[in-house]
Amino acid sequence: MTQMSGMTAPAQQPLVPPTNEAEQAGQYAGIVLPLFFPAGEVEETVTLFRAVSREEAAQVPAEGAFKAGENPLGGKFFAETAQDAAKWGDMLQGSGNYEVLRVDLPKSAADSLMRWERLDGIGAARYGELSQINVPGLGVSK
Amino acid sequence: MSVLAKIRWLKPDEGGRVEPPGGQRYSTVAKFQSQTDEEWLKDAWSLVLNLEGTPDENWTQTALVRFLADEARAPVQWLQPHSRFALFEGRKKVAEGTVLEIGD
Numbered sequence: 036m037t038q039m040s041g042m043t044a045p046a047q048q049p050l051v052p053p054t055n056e057a058e059q060a061g062q063y064a065g066i067v068l069p070l071f072f073p074a075g076e077v078e079e080t081v082t083l084f085r086a087v088s089r090e091e092a093a094q095v096p097a098e099g100a101f102k103a104g105e106n107p108l109g110g111k112f113f114a115e116t117a118q119d120a121a122k123w124g125d126m127l128q129g130s131g132n133y134e135v136l137r138v139d140l141p142k143s144a145a146d147s148l149m150r151w152e153r154l155d156g157i158g159a160a161r162y163g164e165l166s167q168i169n170v171p172g173l174g175v176s177k
Numbered sequence: 178m179s180v181l182a183k184i185r186w187l188k189p190d191e192g193g194r195v196e197p198p199g200g201q202r203y204s205t206v207a208k209f210q211s212q213t214d215e216e217w218l219k220d221a222w223s224l225v226l227n228l229e230g231t232p233d234e235n236w237t238q239t240a241l242v243r244f245l246a247d248e249a250r251a252p253v254q255w256l257q258p259h260s261r262f263a264l265f266e267g268r269k270k271v272a273e274g275t276v277l278e279i280g281d
Contacts, residue, residue: 107198108205109266126245127204149267151221154206155246162206162267 078172081145083113083138083161086124092134096176100169110164113138113148119158126155139174178248179241179280180256184226184264186236186272193271197232204245205271207262209255222251224264224274242274 087095088104095101101111114120117135124133147167154160187193207224208217223245232238244251255262256276264272 107200107203109194109269149265151206151217152219154221155223155244156220156250157246164267 079142080139080172080174081142083115083140083145084117084120085111085113085136085138086120086128086133087136088128088133092136092177095136099173099175101165103165110162111168112154113161113163114157115159115161119160122157123155123160134177137176138168139172139176140168141170141172144168144170144172178243178253178256180243181277181280182226182240182242182256182262182274183277184228184238184240184272184274186232187270188236192269194266197236197238198228201228202226203228203240206265207274208265209252210261211255222246222255224262239277240274242276 091104103109104111112123114123117137120135124130124135127133144163144167145161148161148163150159150161152159186197189195202225204223204225206221208221225243225245226240227242229239229241242256244253244256256279258276258278260276262274262276263270264274
């Protein structure tokens with residue numbers, strides 16, 4: 036087995052003209068927005084997406100943080116577009132059994148996540164431990 | 178197609194998990210013997226494991242393994258007897274797997 040080595044830096048997702056609701060959400064993928072902190076500092080954010088169970092869809096926005104789930108992983112996977120998140124939702128939860136969350140992460144946090152250009156033949160994906168995701172400036176919405 | 182594999186969870190002193198995963202179902206990204214690091218970062222595939230029993234003193238157990246993606250799209254030829262793969266949680270390698278046998 037080949038030993039693992041260095042990782043590539045995340046790349047920005049090209050914008051695609053939206054034609055439906057999922058694509059309208061997907062157009063925000065990779066967009067860098069300014070995030071303002073009280074001290075006047077500004078940090079850019081990166082928008083990611085995650086298909087989650089109904090339970091997680093209620094819990095995360097309410098508590099403002101991700102928790103360990105049923106799959107005993109230490110972290111969470113994210114898609115870079117809403118459309119791709121829905122494809123993983125179809126495979127993992129079954130069609131109609133999930134919701135897609137929009138996740139805005141400070142760019143420094145998003146850049147620290149492990150990233151694959153294409154996962155499962157679907158599209159780009161990132162993985163982060165809870166400590167990498169649950170950071171000041173995390174924004175989650177449906 | 179069902180694939181039986183031997184899974185050895187890496188211990189903390191090997192950079193692995195604090196403990197093997199509880200529960201029966203586990204899914205994460207795999208890196209296969211035939212993939213270079215560069216290839217893996219460009220085109221990776223997830224495996225779903227149905228874990229059998231509990232790990233022994235070497236943190237080894239068997240599991241029925243399949244790709245998360247359907248067989249029509251996934252590189253099923255990478256799961257052949259004696260082929261090897263590693264399981265990753267992000268950058269952390271958490272297990273090594275060896276395919277034991279292929280069933281129907």
